Amino acid sequence: MRKWCVALLVLAAAWLSHPADTEAAYAVSTDVKLFVNGQRLNPEVPPIIVDGSTLAPVRAIAEHLGAEVKWDPNERRVDVRMPNKVVTMHVDRKTVTVDGSQVQLEVPPMIKDGSTMVPVRFVAERFGMLVLWDDWTRTVSLVAKASPTPTPAATPNPSATPKPSATPSPTATPKPSATPKPSGKPSAAPTPAVQPEGVYAIEAAGDKLEIKSGSGKLEPNVFYLSNPSRVVIDLPGSRLASEVNGRTAGASGEIEPKSDWIGKIRYSQYTKDQVRIVLDLKASNARLREEAREANRAVFSLFAPRYKVVIDAGHGGKDPGASSPNLGLQEKEFNLAVANKVQSLLAADKNIEVVMTRDGDTYPTLDERVELANSIQADLFVSIHANKYNGKVQGTETYYYTDQSLNFAKIMHKHLVAATGFADRGVRKNNFRVITYTTMPSTLLEVGYLDNPDNEAKLADDAFRGQVAAAIVAGIREYLGLS
Structure with missing residues (x-):
């Protein structure tokens, strides 16, 4: 053998x-x-x-x-x-x-x-x-990479320069009491202000952002960067005007807005035919929603999405799961106790909506748990479990199945191992049904081994369960960029 x-x-x-x-x-x-x-x-x-x-x-x-x-x-x-x-x-x-x-x-x-x-x-x-x-x-x-050469100012159009009027013939100085006669010709109407060429206004107030351009069509491309949190708005086919918000622009500049969402706005002539605008975010999970777009104007609002997180207490009802030999602890009871603590902690976060697959001693089938998460288009799925093998094995394991779930599993495992103090048994790939068929990042946590005496005592302790719940919440918040 x-x-x-x-x-x-x-x-x-x-x-x-x-x-x-x-x-x-x-x-x-x-x-x-x-x-x-x-x-x-x-x-x-x-x-x-x-x-x-x-x-x-x-x-x-x-x-x-x-x-x-x-x-x-x-x-x-x-x-x-x-x-x-x-x-x-x-x-x-x-x-x-x-x-x-x-x-x-x-x-x-x-x-x-x-x-x-x-x-x-x-x-x-x-x-x-x-x-x-x-x-x-x-x-x-x-x-x-942007060229360091500043954008040259536009050359005035000679045809737009008004011709000087003919030199007037000298006339006698009027007497003070004499009322000047009207010339008979109306004076020339004032020339209307010429709209600036290029992006000339980037204005933020409250939760609104407005961009204006005097030429070219605004077609913004938006993406997000983290550490620190930023929104990048690229405007292909655009150039900066000589002035932005009434100040000389040059090749780049900064704006200090009065906004609860944006700390600073930076702009530049990123390439010869593309303007880049970067918003430094005060809230790491802030997102940009386009409210209106015209040929030379774009208006956005900033908002914080509310994430849907499904917490699944494994087993339940007719399915007790694993059990401990000394204390008679059933896995379904441990799973639910931790899940309820997670729900209580997450309820205080206005950015997260918690959905439980069960909140009592019931047994939703595995397919019903999957269907629930997929039907509400959840952002994350976390299934809580405890393990059992031969009484000698102990430690914490975290499982994932789809590629999109790997990073989530790694983050959750990091927090969970630190909270339990158990042996680190790693992040593992397995086709458990609830993490295989859910369409969002999903993970299954095996917190510890119920049949191991050292793990068993802690898994039965209410304070320890609180530590585990706090670790799960910390992992969820870190993955969502809320920590």
């Missing part, structure tokens, strides 16, 4: 190390959007996240960088060339050559569905692009 186990381990190791299976050796997520200078790319093979690095087809990136790509199938090598830069990479190798110097990657290039996938940030930054990641929308944006 032991020889068979050793043989199986050797085979498994050989399989994992095979170059064609590189992707299988990493944690891969596929729900990623890629933009270059405000334009979304839709390559045949979509971008993926591999152990925290975004990879995309090399040709899709190079095409928008104006670079040349050469592929050597024998050496499994890809060269990305521009006149002043050459980057050479090999599939499955972390060592990269940049203009003759070697650099190490965190994740190597790989083959996926016939396309060579390369790290987006590494390649883009080597060719002078700025790389921005928005965790909220899972979007990576590549933008050309």
